[in-house]
Amino acid sequence: MADYWSTLDVDLHLPVDPDSGRRVGLEQALREAIRAGRLPAGARLPSTRTLATELGVSRGTVSAAYDQLIAEGHLVARQGSGTRVARTVTAGERTGHGAIPSLGAFAESVPPASGASGKSLAAPQYNLRAGSPDTSSFPTTAWLRAARKALTYAPAEAFGYGDPRGRIELRCALAEYLGRARGVLAAPEQIVVTSGVQQALALLGTVLTASGTTVIAMEDPYIPSFRDTVRATGVSVLPLPVDAGGARIDLLGTGDFDSVGAAVITPSHQYPIGSTLSPARRQLLADWARAGRLVIEDDYDGEFRYDRQPVGAVQSIAPDHIVYLGTASKTLAPGLRLAWMVLPPRLVAPVAEAKQLADHHSETLGQLTLAEFISSHAYDRHIRAARLRYRRRRDLLADRLKPRAGRPLAGFTLSGISAGLHALVRLEPAGLTESEVLTRAATYGLSILGLNEHWISPPAPRPQAIVVGFATPSDSAYPSALDTLVRTLSSS
Incomplete structure (x- = not known):
């Protein structure tokens, strides 16, 4: 006899062996479900009346x-x-391939990181990698308030398949x-919602390739994964140098750039150099685009200026x-998977078609919530608060890296800190090399990025620098992470 039953807690297939007798068979089935982890500790069982009816x-x-x-x-x-599974049943008592591994067991199965020497290193205790906001400061209460309101007034058709461009409320x-x-x-008709800037680049690359680009x-330098995404669409990527004035639009x-049909540019705060496109180059870029080319503007860190x-x-x-191109990954959290494109009218239809072929449309509930979050101005309030918090972190980083008596720091200069969520620490030739800094950081349990991995074709001599993301740690972890960074950059 094999039946299904469901409660508020579980929906479990419960095979009862009829040859063992009804009571003994039921005992064995429940015992096996508990040991295998299909009935987790604390799960509520149905009442005796309900289960008797279900099983006959x-x-x-x-x-x-x-x-x-x-x-x-x-x-x-x-x-x-009611009756529940005892919490004293441990994972060690669960047997068979049906046992559910714990998160800790999964983490232990991941091999430890290795340093340049090949020796195993402890998992990083501190994270100053660029590319992420402080997810611990996500505005949970305000987001829940927006979600409740958005879902309360959402039309029924919002929960079905929709426009590949995204929900009209969000657009x-x-x-x-x-x-x-x-x-x-x-205009709302020109906006396409995607699951991230990376998907936006993939869709644009697909459309451009189909049109002959x-x-x-x-x-x-730039974000390596973005570069790989564009290459995967079938086009060639030509490296455009960046200096203190931004990308070399001239x-x-x-x-070699005469054959370029499109360019991906980050005018607001270039990653990882941190420069802002100069006014003269902004005009040059617009003139170049008007001559029949396409500019893809990645508004990286555009909301954060100090x-x-x-x-x-x-x-x-x-x-x-x-x-x-814009995204909620830096302003709110990468886990939302919400970004957007504002397209020239001629590209709306082909990009929307590519989006429909890729995944039909981005998830709906987050779109409705973000629309309410923006319309209620909670988004503005959150960004203003985040801007103040990240500026304080930026200031603390700059202060902690100032050389002081009794704390010899290796030669470096700090740049790109007038905006954004990261800073570039340029290493001087007489000091530590980029490789040495990364090795020392790993030894001290600090995770940071080197400039080298961001280049397509680094110039000679190769610049030495590290990229420090000051937004990533939580407020409580940030001071200790900075202590470890100072220790890493110390010359002694």
Whole structure:
């Protein structure tokens, strides 16, 4: 006899061997489900009346089986809370391939990191890797409030398959916000919601390849995974150098760059160099785009500026020739998987078609919540608070890396800190090399990134630097992470 039953806690397939007798068979089935982990500790079992009805046996048979497992310590029964699996059953008592491994067991199965010497190193205790905000500061209460309101008023059709461009509620909210806060010229019809900037680049690369574009220029250095994503669409990537004034826009249309049909640029705060595209180069970029090319503007860290006036999006200069990319990954959390493109009208249909072929559309509930979050101005309030918090962290980083008596630091300069969530620590030739710093950091339990891995074709001599993300740790962990960074950069 094999039946299904369900309760508030579990939905379990319970095979009962008829040859063992009803009571003994039920005992064995429950005992095996507990040991195998299919009935976890604390799970509530159905009442004797409910289970008897489901299995087609007498209530006395179920009561007897429960009593036996209670006597064995597998179950506990308390007045008002029903019968539950005892919490004293440990993972070690669970046998067979059906046992559920704990998260700790999974973590222990991951091999430890190795340093340059090949020796195993302890898992990093401190994380100063760039590319992520402080997820511990996610505005949970405000987000839940927005989710409740969004779901309360969501139409029934919102829970079905929808427009590949995304929910109209979010596209309308984004059009208003981007125009107000980033100077972007956008109508809701021009916006496509994606699961991240990386997916946006994949969709654009696919569309450009289909239209005959064979070469795309991308800043060098830049995010390696983004570069790989564009290459995977079938186009060639040509490295565009970056200096203190941002990307070398003056090179576009000349020499090897004459064949470039599109360029991916980060004007607001270049990653990882940290420079901002100069006004003259912004105009050059718009002129180059108007000549029949496409600019893909990655508004990296655009909301976070500290020591300078806000820099609007380049898209507003030539909206018919520039694609604007934005994301909630830095402002809220990467786990939301929500980003957006503002497209020139001619690209909306082909990109929407590519999006539908890729995954039909991005998830809906997060879109509805973000739309309410933006429309209620909770998004603005969160960004203002985050901007203040990250500026304090930036200031603390700059202060801690100042050389002081009795604390000899290796030669370096700190740059790219007027905006964004990371800083570039340029190492001087007479001091530690990038490889030495990374090795020492790993030894001290600190995770940071080197500049070397971001290059397509590093110049000679190769610049030595590390990229420090000051937004990643929690507030409580940040001071200790900085202590470890200072120790890593100390010359003694």
